[in-house]
Amino acid sequence: MPATIHNDLLVYKGSNFFRQRLLLATLSGRAIKIEDIRSTHDDPGLREYEVSLIRLLDKVTNGTRVELSQTGTSVYYQPGILVGGQVTHNCSTQRGIGYYLEILLALGPFCKEPMNAVLQGVTHSALDVSVDKIKAAALPLLLKFILVDDGLELKVVRRGAPPLGGGEVVFKCPVRRHLRPLQWTKWGRVKRIRGVVYALRVSPTMANRVVDAAKGVMLNFIPDVYINTDQCRGSNAGKSPGFGVSLVAETDDKTFYCAEAKSTVAGAGEITLPEDLGRECAQRLLDEIYRGGAVDSCFQWLLALWMALGQKDVSECIVGPLSDYTITFLQHLKEFFGVMFKLEVQRSGSDDEDSDDEGVTPASKIKMTCVGIGYVNISKRTL
Amino acid sequence: MADESAFDKKKSHRAKQAGRKAEKKKNKNKVDQSNLSARQRNPKAFAIQSAVRAERQFRRREDVISKKQHIPQVDKTPLEPPPIVVAIVGPPRVGKTTLINNLIRSFIKTNVTSTNGPITIVTSKKRRITLIECNNDVNSMIDIAKCADLVLLLCDASFGFEMEIFEFLNICQVHGMPKIMGVLTHLDMIKNAKTLKTTKKTLKHRFWTEVYSGAKLFYLSGIVHGEYLRNEIKNLSRFISVMKFRPLSWRMTHAYVLADRLEDITSQDLIRKDPKVNRDVVLYGYVRGVPLMKDSSVHIAGVGDMKISELSYLPDPCPLPSNEKKRHLMERERQIYAPFSGVGGIVYDKDAVYIELQGSHSHKKEDEETNEKKTLLKNVVETKETVDEQMQESGFKLFSGGAVIYPDMIKDDEYLQQNKKADSDDSDSGAESDSDSDNDSGIDQSEKDDKKNKVPWDNNSDGDESDAEDDDEKQGSSDEETIPVDNDISADEGDTDTDDEIQTEEDFGSKWKEKLGEKATEAYLERQKTSKNIMKLVYGEFEIGNKTKDKKDEESDDEEDEELGGLFKKVTDTQKKKHKEKERLDLEECTFFYALEKPNLRDWTSEANKQFLINNFVTGKRSADEDASELLKLDDASDGDEEVYGDFEDLETGEKHVAEETPQETGGKRKAEPTKSEILDKKMKLKAKFDSEYDNPDDHRIKGDHSYYENLKAEALKQSELNKSVFENLDNGLRIEVEGFRPGLYVRMLFKNMNSEFVTNFDPSYPILIGALNMAEQNIGFVSCKVKKHRWYKKILKTNDPLIISLGWRRFQTLPIYSKIEDDLKCRYLKYTPEHVTCNMHFYGPMTPQNTGFLALQSVSNNTNEIKQVGFRIAATGSVNEINKSTQIVKKLKLVGTPLKIYKKTAFIKDMFTTTLEVAKFEGARIKTVSGIRGQIKKALNKPEGAFRATFEDKILMSDIIFCRTWFKVDVTKFYAPVVNMLLPVGAKNAWQGMKTKGQLKREKNIKSDANTDSMYTEVNRAPKVFKPLVIPKNLQKGLPYRFKPKEKTLKLPGKNNKDRFQNRIAVIKNPEEQKVSSVMKMLKTNYEKKKEVQKEATAQRLEKHKKQMELEEWRKLKRQKELKKKICRHLSKMGNKKKPQM
Incomplete structure (x- = not known):
C-alpha cells in the first residue's frame, strides 16, 4: 500500500513492514509516520520487539526523534545521523536476533565509526533468519559490495533458543564512503554443501541423527557434503532447550544458498523428530537451489537495497523468483529513494533447448537492473 | 598546443631527396667515424654499466609514468550531451555583450538584438553551446561558477586585472574549476607597441599563476565598427568548439538545470484577486550532470529548496542535426534558442506549440500594464483561455463524480479506456505516457x-x-x-x-x-x-x-x-x-x-x-557455452573453416587420418552443432577480447607492468559501456522511470507555491540555477569543516558573526563558531580565526557530503564603498569535514576558590561553587593552587553553602588561590537563512542584507558599550615606602670588623635629634686633688679585684680537690657494699641450694 505524503512526511498504515520502513527512513533521512498499528487488535499498539527495534536504532544514531502516541498505535520517526560504534543491545525474545541483525547489516557500511555491536537474545527463531544464515549467506553478499574485507565479522558467542534465548552475537562491520556497483548475472553451480547442527540442552545424539538424515538427502546430488555438529554446554547453550540445523550450499561463483530448520519450542506439546528435521532442511535447501539466482531468497531485499544505494552506475543481478517481502521492499525503495528497478523475467536460451528434450523447466529468474542513487556515507568523518 | 595544430594544416615541407642540395646535406649529416669514442660507435655494448644507474633510470621512468596516471573514472557523458555552458565573465565595461554578439554572429550568421539570459546555439554537428553573460554581482558570479563548463574571462588590458577577476577565479577553485580561457580586450587603447608587448606578457604570466601555466589567453586587439576583428572571433569560436572537459566531482554526483525559460501558469483569476498569491511556475532547461530523478527535491539558487511537483520532458528546442553524413552544418540547422532574449521562433509546451511573432507583446509586458481598459480587454481574452482550462478540469471532475453516481457507466468507461490504452501503449511516446x-x-x-x-x-x-x-x-x-x-x-x-x-x-x-x-x-x-x-x-x-x-x-x-x-x-x-x-x-x-x-x-x-535440480550442481550437465566438450567442438569447427575435417597425418605415430563424413554422423543428433554465424560470433568475441587486451589507444605511452592500473581502467570502461548500453532499447517512458531524466533532455519543471516575487521581480540577466539535492541533502544539521581566512581579506573573522556561505548549490547566511582541534581531538573554541593557518568551523546548515568546498563572504551586497573598504570580498574558503546532529565544542573555564581553613594536608575551600549540588557534580575533580600544589575535591561542607573539603599533596597556605580547570560546552546557534536575492526587486537584486553583525548594529544605532571599569586608566597614587630599621644581632656584631660595627648605640628620644642630645650634656673636669683620690681609688679597686680573683681561684681548686675526695670515698663505699651484697647473695644461694634437695 503506497504511502500518502503530507509535505515531505511519508505516512504509512499498519504494523507490517515496520522494520523496512524504519530502515529506509534512517538511510534516506526522511521522517515517517506510521499510523493504525494494530488498531483493531485486542492488543493494540507496538509490540515489545518493535519498541526494542526503535531503541536499537536510537543507539546507532545521533539526533533521532521518536514520538509515540498515547495508545502506541502511531509512531512518528525522524531519523538522525548514523553513528555506529560500540553498541550493546538486549533484543526482545519475541523475535530472533536476525530481526535486528539484518538492520544493522544494512546500516553498517554507512555509519560514522565502524560498527561493533553485541546483540543478546534468541539466536534461532522461527520467524527470522538465524545468525548462522546471516553469517553464511548475507556477509558474502555485503562483501561483494564493499570488496575489501577489513573487519567484517559475525561471531556467535552463545546460542540461545526460544522462548528464553540467552544467546549472544558480536557483529563488526567496516564503514565505506560508497558502495560499488555490482554486476552479478552468473551464479554458477553448487559445488559443496556445508552445515551446522546445534543442540542446546538436549542429548548430543539428536545432532548426529539430524546430520545423518540431512546428509542422506544431500548425497543424492553431490558427494561433497560436510555437516558440523555444535553441541553447546553450560552457559553457551542459552536458557532454553532446542536443536536445529542450517545447511549452506556454495556455488563456484561464491553464491551461498542457505536453508534452516529448527525444533519446535519446548513445552509446546509437539515433538520434532531429528530425522524429520534433517530431511526437511535438506528439502528446503534443494528448493532454494532450484529457485537459484545470485542470492538466497531471504536476502533479495538486501541485494536490492545495496544496489539502489550504489554510485550513479548501472547494477544488474539475476535472482530467483521475488519473494513477497522483496516486492514490498522494492515498492518502499521507490517511495523513499525514487529508485525503480527494471525487472525482466530471464530466459536462458540454451536451457530452453535442453528443457525441450528432458522436460525440465528451471524456476523463473528475474533480472534486476537499476541505476544507483549515488548514495554517499555522509556521516563518516574526513580528516 | 595540440588544439592549434588541429586546424593549422598547411602543406608540410618536403626535403630534397636527390640532387646537389641533397648530397650536401647528406655529407653534412654524415658522422665522422674516426674521432668517435668506442661508446659512441657501439652504444649497445655499453648499455648497462652500472646497476645503480640502471635502477635509478628505471625508477625515474616509473615515476614519470605514474605521474601520468589518473584514477580512472566512469565516463558518464550521455550520447547526446546537453549544450556546453559557456559563461562570459568580467568586470563591467570590458566588452562582454559585444563578445557574445560577435560569437553568435560567427556561429550562426545572424544578429541578435538583445542578449538576455542563456542563449543556446548549435555550433557544429556534435556540439551545442549555451552562452550566458555574468553580471557584476557576486551572487551571479557564484551561481555561474557552479554551472559553467567553460569560462571566458574578459579583462580590460589597458587597466589590468581587477579584483572581480581574482574573486571569480577563487570562486571557481572552490566549486570545481571549469575550463577557463582569458580574453584580453581593449588592446587598442595601448598605443605604444613596446608597452603593449610588456603588458601582454605580464598579464599572461599573472593569469598563468592563477589558472595554470600555459593557460590559453586570447587577445582581441580592438574594435572596428563596434565589432571585434573577424578572424580573432573565428579563432576563439574554433577554440570553443574543440574544447575538451574533465568531469568535476560535484557535478558528476548532482543533476542541475540552467533554466532558459520561465512561465507563470497561475490562473489569472487568483492573481487578480491577490497579486501576492503564491504562483505556479514552470521552468525549462536542459538536464546536466547526472540523471535527474522525478521526485527529487531541488534547490533554486537565490530562492530556496523546492519540490518539483511535475517533471516531464519536451522535444529539444535546439536539436543537433540528424546523423546524415556530411561535412558542414546546413544553414537551417544552425539554430538559436533564447526565450529570454526573444529569439528562437518556435516554443514548445507540454501540449502546444507557440510561434512567436515579431512585434507581438509578450506576457510579461501585459502584466505590467496598468491601463484599466487594456486589462479589461485582456481579461476577456484571457478568461476565454481559462474557461477552456476550467472546462477541462471540470470535465475531469464530472468524470470522477460520475463514478460516484453511476458506477456501471464508470466501469464501461474503464473498459474503454483500458482497451484504448492497450492499443496506444506501443505507439505512445514517452512524453505522453507521463501525462496525467x-x-x-x-x-x-x-x-x-x-x-x-x-x-x-x-x-x-x-x-x-x-x-x-x-x-x-x-x-x-x-x-x-x-x-x-x-x-x-x-x-x-x-x-x-x-x-x-x-x-x-x-x-x-x-x-x-x-x-x-x-x-x-x-x-x-x-x-x-x-x-x-x-x-x-x-x-x-x-x-x-x-x-x-x-x-x-x-x-x-x-x-x-x-x-x-x-x-x-x-x-x-x-x-x-x-x-x-x-x-x-x-x-x-x-x-x-x-x-x-x-x-x-x-x-x-x-x-x-531430481531432474529439475541435477544440473544446478557441478556434477550435472553444463550448458553449451560452458561445457568443455562443446567448446572443443566449436573450436574444431572454427578451425575447420578452411579445411573441414580434412586429412592430416599424425607425425608422431605416422597414423593417417582421413576425413570422414562427420556432419552426417553427428549433425543430425546434436543440436549444439555450431552454425556459421555462431562461429563468426565467437570469433568476433575473441577478437574483441584480444583488442581490449592489447590495444591501448588512449595512452600507449604507458608501458610496463601496470596491470593494477590497467584493470581499474578496464573496469571503469566496462561500467561506462554498460551504463550506456543497458537502457538503450528501453521504451522512453520506462527508461525515464528507471534511469531518471538523463542529461541532455530538455525538461519542463512545475513548481507550485513559488513566491510571487520570483515572477514579478524576475530579471533574466540573473541565472536561474536549479540544482538537484541528493539523499539527505535537504536535511539540516551541524556541519563541521576546515576553513582558512583568505589571505587577501583584510579582517579576521569573529565567532558568531553572521557569515554568508556558498556551499553545494546553496548560498546561505549562518552563525559559525571557530574552533581548533586539540591533540585529543577535542574542539576548542576560538574567538577569532587564526591568521595564516586553517581552523575548524561549525555551523548550522544543510547537510552536504564531505570534502565539498565552500567559500564565505561577509556580505553579498554591492555597496561600492564597502567593496572599496574591504578590497577582496571572499573572506574564507574551506571544505566540509563532518556532519552531525550535535556539536562538541568546548571552551576553557577556570573556577577560582580560596581556602577557608587549613589542616595539615586538608583544606576547606570556599567561593568556588555556590551550592552543594555543584560541588557534588565536581567531586573527585583535580584542583591546583597557584603555587602548583595539586589536590582533589572531596566532599561538600554543609556550613558555608558551596564550600568543600579538599586534599592536597602538601600543606597549602591561606594566601593560596585554588583553581579548578574545566571545559564548558559552547552551543552553535541554530540559524540558517538562504540568500534570497532572486526575490528582491529588479534594481536591488544585489542588495541582499541578512542578519547584521553586532558591531554593525551598534555602529548604526550609535550605541557605545561601557568600558570595563577594571580596564580603565586611573591616577596612580604611590605612598612612600617606609622600611624597618636594620637590626644586626649581637653575635653578628661581635664578629664584625670594627668598621662595620654599628658605631653608636643611640638611645633615641622622641622628638630630639642627636645634636640636641649632646648639647644638654655637661662636661665634668676634675681638679688634681680629686684626680689623685680617684687614681688611688682605682688602684685600690684593682688590688681588691686581683685579690678576689686569686681567692676565687683557690676556692675553685679546693672545691675540686674536695670533690675528688668525696667521689673516691663514695666509690669505696660502693665497692664495699657490692662485696657485701655478693657475700650475702652467695650465702643466700647456698642456703637455697641446700634447701632444695630437701624439698
Missing part, C-alpha cells in the same frame, strides 16, 4: 485486474471474517494465487487459469479449511512458473502517483452510498481490495520466501523432481 490521463488509465487497469482476480474469493472472505487467524493464512495463499493471474492477464493462459481457479473454488466452498496445505502448495508451484509482467506486479500501484488520496475519498463515498441503499451491505470491489490490504496491514514481518504459509515442498529426492 495515461496515469489514470494505468490505475484503472491495475485496479481492474485486481477486481477480476478477486471475484472467486467473494464468499469466503465475507463469511469467515470472524476467524482471524485462519483468514490471515488464507489471505496469504490467495495473494499467492492472484499473482500469476495478474501477470498473464493478456495471455490466453490467464483465462484458463482463472477458470481452473473457479472450479477449485466450488470445491472449496464448504471445506476449504482442510485444503489449506494443498492450497499453499499449489500456490507455491504456481509461483515457480514464469511471471510475465513482473514490473507491473511490483510497481503497479505507483502509477497512481498523487491521485491516491482522491481515490480514497471516492471509495469512502462509495461505501456510504451503498450502505444507505439497503439493509445488506453490498460488497464492492474496492472494498474487497481494501479488505485485502487491511488483512496485510498488521501481519508479522518476515523475510522468508514462504513467509507465513508452510507449503508442502516438492519431494526433491524423487526421480522426476
Whole structure:
C-alpha cells in the first residue's frame, strides 16, 4: 500500500513492514509516520520487539526523534545521523536476533565509526533468519559490495533458543564512503554443501541423527557434503532447550544458498523428530537451489537495497523468483529513494533447448537492473 | 598546443631527396667515424654499466609514468550531451555583450538584438553551446561558477586585472574549476607597441599563476565598427568548439538545470484577486550532470529548496542535426534558442506549440500594464483561455463524480479506456505516457485486474471474517494465487487459469479449511512458473502517483452510498481490495520466501523432481557455452573453416587420418552443432577480447607492468559501456522511470507555491540555477569543516558573526563558531580565526557530503564603498569535514576558590561553587593552587553553602588561590537563512542584507558599550615606602670588623635629634686633688679585684680537690657494699641450694 505524503512526511498504515520502513527512513533521512498499528487488535499498539527495534536504532544514531502516541498505535520517526560504534543491545525474545541483525547489516557500511555491536537474545527463531544464515549467506553478499574485507565479522558467542534465548552475537562491520556497483548475472553451480547442527540442552545424539538424515538427502546430488555438529554446554547453550540445523550450499561463483530448520519450542506439546528435521532442511535447501539466482531468497531485499544505494552506475543481478517481502521492499525503495528497478523475467536460451528434450523447466529468474542513487556515507568523518 | 595544430594544416615541407642540395646535406649529416669514442660507435655494448644507474633510470621512468596516471573514472557523458555552458565573465565595461554578439554572429550568421539570459546555439554537428553573460554581482558570479563548463574571462588590458577577476577565479577553485580561457580586450587603447608587448606578457604570466601555466589567453586587439576583428572571433569560436572537459566531482554526483525559460501558469483569476498569491511556475532547461530523478527535491539558487511537483520532458528546442553524413552544418540547422532574449521562433509546451511573432507583446509586458481598459480587454481574452482550462478540469471532475453516481457507466468507461490504452501503449511516446490521463488509465487497469482476480474469493472472505487467524493464512495463499493471474492477464493462459481457479473454488466452498496445505502448495508451484509482467506486479500501484488520496475519498463515498441503499451491505470491489490490504496491514514481518504459509515442498529426492535440480550442481550437465566438450567442438569447427575435417597425418605415430563424413554422423543428433554465424560470433568475441587486451589507444605511452592500473581502467570502461548500453532499447517512458531524466533532455519543471516575487521581480540577466539535492541533502544539521581566512581579506573573522556561505548549490547566511582541534581531538573554541593557518568551523546548515568546498563572504551586497573598504570580498574558503546532529565544542573555564581553613594536608575551600549540588557534580575533580600544589575535591561542607573539603599533596597556605580547570560546552546557534536575492526587486537584486553583525548594529544605532571599569586608566597614587630599621644581632656584631660595627648605640628620644642630645650634656673636669683620690681609688679597686680573683681561684681548686675526695670515698663505699651484697647473695644461694634437695 503506497504511502500518502503530507509535505515531505511519508505516512504509512499498519504494523507490517515496520522494520523496512524504519530502515529506509534512517538511510534516506526522511521522517515517517506510521499510523493504525494494530488498531483493531485486542492488543493494540507496538509490540515489545518493535519498541526494542526503535531503541536499537536510537543507539546507532545521533539526533533521532521518536514520538509515540498515547495508545502506541502511531509512531512518528525522524531519523538522525548514523553513528555506529560500540553498541550493546538486549533484543526482545519475541523475535530472533536476525530481526535486528539484518538492520544493522544494512546500516553498517554507512555509519560514522565502524560498527561493533553485541546483540543478546534468541539466536534461532522461527520467524527470522538465524545468525548462522546471516553469517553464511548475507556477509558474502555485503562483501561483494564493499570488496575489501577489513573487519567484517559475525561471531556467535552463545546460542540461545526460544522462548528464553540467552544467546549472544558480536557483529563488526567496516564503514565505506560508497558502495560499488555490482554486476552479478552468473551464479554458477553448487559445488559443496556445508552445515551446522546445534543442540542446546538436549542429548548430543539428536545432532548426529539430524546430520545423518540431512546428509542422506544431500548425497543424492553431490558427494561433497560436510555437516558440523555444535553441541553447546553450560552457559553457551542459552536458557532454553532446542536443536536445529542450517545447511549452506556454495556455488563456484561464491553464491551461498542457505536453508534452516529448527525444533519446535519446548513445552509446546509437539515433538520434532531429528530425522524429520534433517530431511526437511535438506528439502528446503534443494528448493532454494532450484529457485537459484545470485542470492538466497531471504536476502533479495538486501541485494536490492545495496544496489539502489550504489554510485550513479548501472547494477544488474539475476535472482530467483521475488519473494513477497522483496516486492514490498522494492515498492518502499521507490517511495523513499525514487529508485525503480527494471525487472525482466530471464530466459536462458540454451536451457530452453535442453528443457525441450528432458522436460525440465528451471524456476523463473528475474533480472534486476537499476541505476544507483549515488548514495554517499555522509556521516563518516574526513580528516 | 595540440588544439592549434588541429586546424593549422598547411602543406608540410618536403626535403630534397636527390640532387646537389641533397648530397650536401647528406655529407653534412654524415658522422665522422674516426674521432668517435668506442661508446659512441657501439652504444649497445655499453648499455648497462652500472646497476645503480640502471635502477635509478628505471625508477625515474616509473615515476614519470605514474605521474601520468589518473584514477580512472566512469565516463558518464550521455550520447547526446546537453549544450556546453559557456559563461562570459568580467568586470563591467570590458566588452562582454559585444563578445557574445560577435560569437553568435560567427556561429550562426545572424544578429541578435538583445542578449538576455542563456542563449543556446548549435555550433557544429556534435556540439551545442549555451552562452550566458555574468553580471557584476557576486551572487551571479557564484551561481555561474557552479554551472559553467567553460569560462571566458574578459579583462580590460589597458587597466589590468581587477579584483572581480581574482574573486571569480577563487570562486571557481572552490566549486570545481571549469575550463577557463582569458580574453584580453581593449588592446587598442595601448598605443605604444613596446608597452603593449610588456603588458601582454605580464598579464599572461599573472593569469598563468592563477589558472595554470600555459593557460590559453586570447587577445582581441580592438574594435572596428563596434565589432571585434573577424578572424580573432573565428579563432576563439574554433577554440570553443574543440574544447575538451574533465568531469568535476560535484557535478558528476548532482543533476542541475540552467533554466532558459520561465512561465507563470497561475490562473489569472487568483492573481487578480491577490497579486501576492503564491504562483505556479514552470521552468525549462536542459538536464546536466547526472540523471535527474522525478521526485527529487531541488534547490533554486537565490530562492530556496523546492519540490518539483511535475517533471516531464519536451522535444529539444535546439536539436543537433540528424546523423546524415556530411561535412558542414546546413544553414537551417544552425539554430538559436533564447526565450529570454526573444529569439528562437518556435516554443514548445507540454501540449502546444507557440510561434512567436515579431512585434507581438509578450506576457510579461501585459502584466505590467496598468491601463484599466487594456486589462479589461485582456481579461476577456484571457478568461476565454481559462474557461477552456476550467472546462477541462471540470470535465475531469464530472468524470470522477460520475463514478460516484453511476458506477456501471464508470466501469464501461474503464473498459474503454483500458482497451484504448492497450492499443496506444506501443505507439505512445514517452512524453505522453507521463501525462496525467495515461496515469489514470494505468490505475484503472491495475485496479481492474485486481477486481477480476478477486471475484472467486467473494464468499469466503465475507463469511469467515470472524476467524482471524485462519483468514490471515488464507489471505496469504490467495495473494499467492492472484499473482500469476495478474501477470498473464493478456495471455490466453490467464483465462484458463482463472477458470481452473473457479472450479477449485466450488470445491472449496464448504471445506476449504482442510485444503489449506494443498492450497499453499499449489500456490507455491504456481509461483515457480514464469511471471510475465513482473514490473507491473511490483510497481503497479505507483502509477497512481498523487491521485491516491482522491481515490480514497471516492471509495469512502462509495461505501456510504451503498450502505444507505439497503439493509445488506453490498460488497464492492474496492472494498474487497481494501479488505485485502487491511488483512496485510498488521501481519508479522518476515523475510522468508514462504513467509507465513508452510507449503508442502516438492519431494526433491524423487526421480522426476531430481531432474529439475541435477544440473544446478557441478556434477550435472553444463550448458553449451560452458561445457568443455562443446567448446572443443566449436573450436574444431572454427578451425575447420578452411579445411573441414580434412586429412592430416599424425607425425608422431605416422597414423593417417582421413576425413570422414562427420556432419552426417553427428549433425543430425546434436543440436549444439555450431552454425556459421555462431562461429563468426565467437570469433568476433575473441577478437574483441584480444583488442581490449592489447590495444591501448588512449595512452600507449604507458608501458610496463601496470596491470593494477590497467584493470581499474578496464573496469571503469566496462561500467561506462554498460551504463550506456543497458537502457538503450528501453521504451522512453520506462527508461525515464528507471534511469531518471538523463542529461541532455530538455525538461519542463512545475513548481507550485513559488513566491510571487520570483515572477514579478524576475530579471533574466540573473541565472536561474536549479540544482538537484541528493539523499539527505535537504536535511539540516551541524556541519563541521576546515576553513582558512583568505589571505587577501583584510579582517579576521569573529565567532558568531553572521557569515554568508556558498556551499553545494546553496548560498546561505549562518552563525559559525571557530574552533581548533586539540591533540585529543577535542574542539576548542576560538574567538577569532587564526591568521595564516586553517581552523575548524561549525555551523548550522544543510547537510552536504564531505570534502565539498565552500567559500564565505561577509556580505553579498554591492555597496561600492564597502567593496572599496574591504578590497577582496571572499573572506574564507574551506571544505566540509563532518556532519552531525550535535556539536562538541568546548571552551576553557577556570573556577577560582580560596581556602577557608587549613589542616595539615586538608583544606576547606570556599567561593568556588555556590551550592552543594555543584560541588557534588565536581567531586573527585583535580584542583591546583597557584603555587602548583595539586589536590582533589572531596566532599561538600554543609556550613558555608558551596564550600568543600579538599586534599592536597602538601600543606597549602591561606594566601593560596585554588583553581579548578574545566571545559564548558559552547552551543552553535541554530540559524540558517538562504540568500534570497532572486526575490528582491529588479534594481536591488544585489542588495541582499541578512542578519547584521553586532558591531554593525551598534555602529548604526550609535550605541557605545561601557568600558570595563577594571580596564580603565586611573591616577596612580604611590605612598612612600617606609622600611624597618636594620637590626644586626649581637653575635653578628661581635664578629664584625670594627668598621662595620654599628658605631653608636643611640638611645633615641622622641622628638630630639642627636645634636640636641649632646648639647644638654655637661662636661665634668676634675681638679688634681680629686684626680689623685680617684687614681688611688682605682688602684685600690684593682688590688681588691686581683685579690678576689686569686681567692676565687683557690676556692675553685679546693672545691675540686674536695670533690675528688668525696667521689673516691663514695666509690669505696660502693665497692664495699657490692662485696657485701655478693657475700650475702652467695650465702643466700647456698642456703637455697641446700634447701632444695630437701624439698
